[in-house]
Amino acid sequence: MGRVHPTLQDYALISRIRNSEAGHAVVVIGGLYTYGTEAVDEFLTDPQPMRSIEKEVPLSDPHSNVQITLGTTVTDAVAGSPGCLRLGRVEHTMPTMQRTIVVVGSINIDLVVNAERMPAAGETVSGSGFQTHFGGKGANQAVAVARLSYPVEMIGKLGSDVFGEHLRAYLASAGVGMEGVATVEGSSGTAVIVVDPLGENRIVVVPGANAQVTPDYLDLHRHLIRDAGMVLTQLEIPVETIERLAEICAEERVPLMLDPAPPKRIPASVFEGIRWLTPNKTEADFYVAQSGLKIQENMPDETASCLLRQGAAGVILKMGSHGAYLATRDGIREEVKAFPVTAVDTTAAGDAFNGAFAVGLMLGKPPAASARFAAAAAALSVTRQGAQDSMTSREEVDKLLGSGI
Numbered sequence: 093m094g095r096v097h098p099t100l101q102d103y104a105l106i107s108r109i110r111n112s113e114a115g116h117a118v119v120v121i122g123g124l125y126t127y128g129t130e131a132v133d134e135f136l137t138d139p140q141p142m143r144s145i146e147k148e149v150p151l152s153d154p155h156s157n158v159q160i161t162l163g164t165t166v167t168d169a170v171a172g173s174p175g176c177l178r179l180g181r182v183e184h185t186m187p188t189m190q191r192t193i194v195v196v197g198s199i200n201i202d203l204v205v206n207a208e209r210m211p212a213a214g215e216t217v218s219g220s221g222f223q224t225h226f227g228g229k230g231a232n233q234a235v236a237v238a239r240l241s242y243p244v245e246m247i248g249k250l251g252s253d254v255f256g257e258h259l260r261a262y263l264a265s266a267g268v269g270m271e272g273v274a275t276v277e278g279s280s281g282t283a284v285i286v287v288d289p290l291g292e293n294r295i296v297v298v299p300g301a302n303a304q305v306t307p308d309y310l311d312l313h314r315h316l317i318r319d320a321g322m323v324l325t326q327l328e329i330p331v332e333t334i335e336r337l338a339e340i341c342a343e344e345r346v347p348l349m350l351d352p353a354p355p356k357r358i359p360a361s362v363f364e365g366i367r368w369l370t371p372n373k374t375e376a377d378f379y380v381a382q383s384g385l386k387i388q389e390n391m392p393d394e395t396a397s398c399l400l401r402q403g404a405a406g407v408i409l410k411m412g413s414h415g416a417y418l419a420t421r422d423g424i425r426e427e428v429k430a431f432p433v434t435a436v437d438t439t440a441a442g443d444a445f446n447g448a449f450a451v452g453l454m455l456g457k458p459p460a461a462s463a464r465f466a467a468a469a470a471a472l473s474v475t476r477q478g479a480q481d482s483m484t485s486r487e488e489v490d491k492l493l494g495s496g497i
Contacts, residue, residue, distance in 0.1 A: 191321030192269070193237050193450050196247040196310065196337055197230020198302040198328035199263070199273070200281035201255040202439070202479055207286050210294055226262045227479035228281055228302070229326040229353060232440045235480040236447025236469065237324075238267035240489070242454060245316050247272035248329075249301040249309070251280035256301070266480065272313040276301050281328070291435035291474065297328060297354070305329040307336035318344045321454050322367075324446060326351040331358060338365035350404075351446050357382065363403030370446055371399070372410045392417035393425060408449065408463060410442050410470075418463050428463040431471035431492060440482055444473035448489065468492045 206221035226235075230248055237244040246268050250256035256275055264270050279300040287293045310317070310333060317323055317340050325337055325348065334350070338361065341348040347367035352358070355371070355378035363369075371379065380387055380398050387394045396407045396419035406424075409417040415430040448469035452462025468489045476482035 190243055190454065192243045192245050192316075192319065193447075193454060194245045194247060194272075194316050194320040194323045195230050195234040195237070196305070196317075196323060196325045196329070196333075197233065198228035198281050198297075198299070198305075198326065199231040199246070199248045199250055199259055200228030200283045200297065200300075200302070200328075201225075201259060202227035202283045202285055204285045204287060204439070204478070207288060209288055210286060210292075223477070225478040225481060226259055227283055227285075227440070229328050229351060229443055230302075230324075231259070231263060231268075232443035232479050232483070233324050233326070233351070233447040233450075234263065234268045235266045236440075236444050236473075236483045237451055239483040240448060240451045240469070240486045242451045243269070245269035245272055245320070247305070247310065247313050247316060249273065249304050250275045251278050251301040252276065253279050255280040255282075262480070272316050274309075276304050285439055287437055287439070291438050293437070293439050295439075299328065302329050305333055307333050309333075310336050310340060314340055314344075317341065317346060320346050322347050322349060322450050324349045324351070324450055326353055327356050327358075328354070331356055335359060335362055338362045341365060349446065349450060351442065352379065353442070355379065360403060366404040368406045368408060368449070369399055369404040370408045370410060370442075370449070372412070372442055376409055392427075393419065396425075406459065408445075408466075410445055412438070412441070416445070416463055416467060418459055420459065424459060426460045426463070428460070428467050431468055433471045433475050435474040437477045437482065438474045440479035441470045441474045443479070444483055445470040447483070451486075465489060465493065 202225040204223045204225055205219045207217050207219050209217060211217045228248075231246065234244050234246045244267070246263060250259055250273060252275055259280060260270065260273065260275070263273070279298075281300040281302040282298045284296045284298075285293050286295075317337075323337065323341055323346055325334060327334065327350075335358075338348060340346075342365050348365055349368040349370060350362070350366045351370050352375045353372070355375045376395050376399065379402065380395055383398055383402060385398050387398065392409050392411070396409055396417055399407045400419060400421050406420040407418075409419075411417065411430075413430050413435070416428040418424060418426040418428060445466040447466075449462050449466035452465040453459070455462075457465060469484050472484040472488055472492060473482040
């Protein structure tokens with residue numbers, strides 16, 4: 093494709109496509125020469141059904157843009173009103189490539205103990221089993237995405253211990269992109285998990301190498317974020333890193349999903365940069381209390397509304413066996429029912445949910461359908477032991493969704 097200068101007299105090509113919201117793309121008018129390094133110079137030319145969208149784009153701002161549903165490609169544009177360009181033919185096609193999901197977060201080794209019940213303070217109880225699993229909320233969500241056959245890149249750090257070697261090998265074998273994962277001197281992140289016979293758990297996390305995922309490290313891997321369709325993160329890395337991540341996502345216009353676990357105080361600027369906030373009950377209660385409001389038990393709409401007022405554009409309350417509750421600033425309110433399953437281990441159910449919710453959105457599903465897709469993935473995950481080992485395939489999720497349960 094030649095390099096062109098858009099003018100009011102000539103046809104102009106769409107030369108740059110960037111994601112702004114899940115299911116949409118920002119289409120920027122201009123040529124490669126005009127807009128530099130982020131241009132896309134590959135376009136679909138196979139004949140497809142066409143229509144005119146009758147959309148004019150002002151040219152007074154060189155970054156003029158228009159939102160087009162993901163999966164459509166504008167093939168030409170002509171002079172419109174004075175100072176405007178009219179978009180013309182639109183091809184309905186599949187995108188040439190999927191924009192990756194990037195996960196910025198923790199990578200841990202999980203040491204799991206099965207106990208007859210949770211011990212009280214100072215009490216020793218008998219255990220019935222011990223396993224080691226690959227975990228960390230960041231790595232769990234990355235594997236959840238990869239198992240659903242969607243491209244994913246990880247940004248994080250591993251220790252120089254033997255756990256780090258095994259964690260790296262496992263993530264790569266699961267299909268997670270590892271360009272953004274470095275090895276540093278010291279221990280890898282470690283989580284000690286106690287699981288009772290009902291599948292409920294208690295977790296203690298030692299950050300290890302995860303504490304060295306710094307704002308400067310994000311800047312080194314900004315290109316991965318820039319190219320992403322969505323970024324997922326959690327609070328098992330330093331809060332100042334989350335602040336920098338929110339800034340980068342805002343600057344690059346990439347939607348950010350925050351799983352606020354473990355709950356920590358975060359600045360208002362971070363809340364304002366969140367496209368999707370996905371707390372469980374404990375985490376939601378923490379942020380509601382931080383706001384100074386008192387909300388009665390089992391009032392998900394009030395809880396979600398409180399979190400939306402703190403700045404997030406969308407909230408999904410993860411309520412375990414009670415399902416989920418979806419709310420957005422533009423008025424969506426929807427209960428998402430859980431799938432009835434027998435829980436074996438709930439350790440990574442929330443991570444399975446987040447990874448699948450992101451995949452659903454990136455596949456173009458509406459938020460409610462994406463949440464239903466995520467609920468199915470989470471339900472399947474709790475029927476298996478372990479964190480990353482419990483993540484499910486897209487075929488299994490589609491089968492459960494189609495079962496009529």
